Amino acid sequence: MRHSDLIQQIRVKKSFLCIGLDLDIDRLPSPFKKNIDSLFSFSKDIIDATSAYSIAYKPNLAFFEAYGAKGWGVLEQIMDYINSTYPELFTIADAKRGDIGTSSERYAKAFFEVLNFDAVTLSPYMGRDSISPFLAYKNKHVILLGLTSNLGAQDFQLLGEGKNTWFAQVIQNSQTWSNSDRIWYVVGATKAEYLKLVRSLVPNTFLLVPGIGAQGGNLSEVVRFGLNEQCGLLVNSSRGIIYKSNGSDFARAAEVQSHKLQSEMEVYLKDIRDFL
Amino acid sequence: MRHSDLIQQIRVKKSFLCIGLDLDIDRLPSPFKKNIDSLFSFSKDIIDATSAYSIAYKPNLAFFEAYGAKGWGVLEQIMDYINSTYPELFTIADAKRGDIGTSSERYAKAFFEVLNFDAVTLSPYMGRDSISPFLAYKNKHVILLGLTSNLGAQDFQLLGEGKNTWFAQVIQNSQTWSNSDRIWYVVGATKAEYLKLVRSLVPNTFLLVPGIGAQGGNLSEVVRFGLNEQCGLLVNSSRGIIYKSNGSDFARAAEVQSHKLQSEMEVYLKDIRDFL
Numbered sequence: 372m373r374h375s376d377l378i379q380q381i382r383v384k385k386s387f388l389c390i391g392l393d394l395d396i397d398r399l400p401s402p403f404k405k406n407i408d409s410l411f412s413f414s415k416d417i418i419d420a421t422s423a424y425s426i427a428y429k430p431n432l433a434f435f436e437a438y439g440a441k442g443w444g445v446l447e448q449i450m451d452y453i454n455s456t457y458p459e460l461f462t463i464a465d466a467k468r469g470d471i472g473t474s475s476e477r478y479a480k481a482f483f484e485v486l487n488f489d490a491v492t493l494s495p496y497m498g499r500d501s502i503s504p505f506l507a508y509k510n511k512h513v514i515l516l517g518l519t520s521n522l523g524a525q526d527f528q529l530l531g532e533g534k535n536t537w538f539a540q541v542i543q544n545s546q547t548w549s550n551s552d553r554i555w556y557v558v559g560a561t562k563a564e565y566l567k568l569v570r571s572l573v574p575n576t577f578l579l580v581p582g583i584g585a586q587g588g589n590l591s592e593v594v595r596f597g598l599n600e601q602c603g604l605l606v607n608s609s610r611g612i613i614y615k616s617n618g619s620d621f622a623r624a625a626e627v628q629s630h631k632l633q634s635e636m637e638v639y640l641k642d643i644r645d646f647l
Numbered sequence: 648m649r650h651s652d653l654i655q656q657i658r659v660k661k662s663f664l665c666i667g668l669d670l671d672i673d674r675l676p677s678p679f680k681k682n683i684d685s686l687f688s689f690s691k692d693i694i695d696a697t698s699a700y701s702i703a704y705k706p707n708l709a710f711f712e713a714y715g716a717k718g719w720g721v722l723e724q725i726m727d728y729i730n731s732t733y734p735e736l737f738t739i740a741d742a743k744r745g746d747i748g749t750s751s752e753r754y755a756k757a758f759f760e761v762l763n764f765d766a767v768t769l770s771p772y773m774g775r776d777s778i779s780p781f782l783a784y785k786n787k788h789v790i791l792l793g794l795t796s797n798l799g800a801q802d803f804q805l806l807g808e809g810k811n812t813w814f815a816q817v818i819q820n821s822q823t824w825s826n827s828d829r830i831w832y833v834v835g836a837t838k839a840e841y842l843k844l845v846r847s848l849v850p851n852t853f854l855l856v857p858g859i860g861a862q863g864g865n866l867s868e869v870v871r872f873g874l875n876e877q878c879g880l881l882v883n884s885s886r887g888i889i890y891k892s893n894g895s896d897f898a899r900a901a902e903v904q905s906h907k908l909q910s911e912m913e914v915y916l917k918d919i920r921d922f923l
Binding site for chain 2: 393395431433434436437438439440441442443444447465467468469470471472473474475477478480481485486494495496497498499500501502516519520521522523524525526527528530537540541544
């Protein structure tokens, strides 16, 4: 998807909401049998109920791979459904991959060609040549892990001080790579104070912010430090939307919750001069 | 697999060779049709031809995922074949995953339960809680990316000096985690001089060393700095074995090449006092 088409969708829907599809058989609402075939039906109902308020969907690959080839088949069904029914939606493979040379090329092919995702999350640890095969795709995006929202972020990402913090070095180094205009970053909402540092390093880049809701992040904090002239944010919520209700009203509950987040986002978007 | 069973296999076969299954339809030898169904037959022939000289196999997940659900199915076939026919072989999912909480638990389930791998390669970037669900499995191992053999290792892994180098900090920090006796490390053979530093930090840990052969690593250098009293090395070769010939003699060529490496390894193992 072209960058301008994403911006246009944000304007039309007045939303920068991304919905994470963390599909878990054990958490499927009561109308569904707890089996793998239900995962697609559930996802379809969630997407249908929320797509008016959300601009992006982020399937989490771990949950599909846990079910082997069948799980991968469900992912293919979901991507077929989104690409054919809602081609305006931005899709992110939450894969957190990072590998070298031919392996990296294979992953790029899997996500960008076979499954036709618009973006993929990648781990920076192996460096430039683990990312460059993905950056070769025009109108596709790499979302590098910068600062994640989990406790373990302290173990490595937050080592060092200020601009020498590991996550800040990841951002600064990767900005020097070819096609770095196709690189965005994951910055966890539970660390909103660090968004200020990130914005000083990459004022114009889009940031994918997980951790709103279940993980304790605060939307107003995220917006305060993260919003830029072109919005520049995709804020993700997963379990807080898709498992809002586990009864037969699950789709309606997801719709209400996504509408609520969209309404909050609309207020913030109106504050951006000449944007909406 | 129990650690002692791995050591026993090294003693019996007088080898610490790991064979990487980087399966690529385009590189299949001429007896095979260039289609996905051939990937299992090819792998089976390679394993049958080389298992006398190799103690471990390392399927590279990128190559399977590039073919979607079908590719994942081939991986399941290969793991079924190894687990039923050669249960003594050590198996490594070269996945380089790194995710949080429930996602990480799902990956652990996928690799250790569904596919029954003995070990999985993981990226350290997200820290302790991205790794701990894997460390909860008794008789399974996590192989953390330490220093990889690609050029991009310079971008982040080699930032800093001596014990403050990123990869050295990854090793030192992770050694303080619960069940850290189940953590091994990837240390690229193209950086043999760094093995000395790694061995000073983790004298007793197993190291997975890729990069022998096609990537330019040198076995004698690796052994000189990496071998310990219990061997402590798994040295990987992928393309140098499985694509040694692309004619009808591919299996025989793989056998000869793996035997050659095993013979070199036997010489080094004999130098370890009271080991063989």
